[in-house]
Amino acid sequence: MYNQIYRMDNQLPKWREASISMPNGRRFFYFRDPVECAQYLLHQRPYEDHMVYGPTRAVDAESDRVYSEMNSVDWWWETKDRLPLGAMIVPLMCGSDEMQLTDFSGDKKAWPIYLTIGNIHSSIRNEYSYLAHIVLAFLPVPHKFQWNSASDDRAQRDINHQVLCDIAEILLEPVTQFPKGGDINSGALWLCSDGKMCRCWPILMSWLADHMEHANLMGMKYNACPKCQTPKDELGSLILPPDLESHWQNSAVFQQKYREYQNGKTASVRGFPLTAIMILAGAI
Secondary structure, eight states: OGGGGGGSOOOOOOOEEEEEEETTEEEEEEEOOHHHHHHHHHTOGGGGGGBOOSOOOEEOTTOOEEOOSGGGSHHHHHHHHHSOTTEEEEEEEEEEOOEEEESBTBOEEEOEEEEEETTBOHHHHTOGGGTOOEEEEEOOOOOOOOOSOHHHHHHHHHHHHHHHHHHHHHHTHHHHTOSTTSBTTTBEEEEOTTSOEEEEEEEEEEEEOOHHHHHHHHTOOTTSOSSSOOOGGGTTOOOOOGGGHHHHHHOHHHHHHHHHHHTTOOTTSTTHHHHHHHHHHTOO
């Protein structure tokens, strides 16, 4: 497949310019239409053998449910049931992380947002060389805090948070207003990588970011959890949610992995505690 990447359509969606109002004037930023980006990725022929179009359920030899690709989770099934008959889900996966560029000529930063789709197999979309991620936008970097007073800092934080909310509203408007120009009861006809037309529904499914990025995007303190109301002194401890009880009772694999975690023997299983829990919970 790597040799076929050069065959990809190079007509990426065009950049758009938008602006938001701030106390010291208007700030401009550039972005692409996320719906157009999803449509672009969906019809690329090099991904033809690595594309999924519908949900599946898989089990292992012991009849335990197996979660692997995104289309094997319950979310895809539940969302499909709420859409019109014949609609195909195109899960949008965004990711962002503020980056430090240089310290030699001032602390220059960039804040890009990337987009890919869950229809592409994870082994392909996670490889940088396969070009399955598109730069969706460049967010304006907030002004530095002047540290004049606590009230000034709080006001600046409120402004920064409101700016991100305004940008997110502009950036995701094509998704929330979908289908524009299409039939609300059937979605929009898109060309897929296999050369066939499907009635597609792009839906924002996940936002990939580390803890610091989530805190910035949500305007919260760094010592708080963006997912739950866990006290700060309990952050980092493993608390199994109630919906994992069935896995604990019925899955021998889950019990074995959980015991390994409890005994501190997970060093040989790279990334187990987070990855395994998310897979078994159906979050991946």
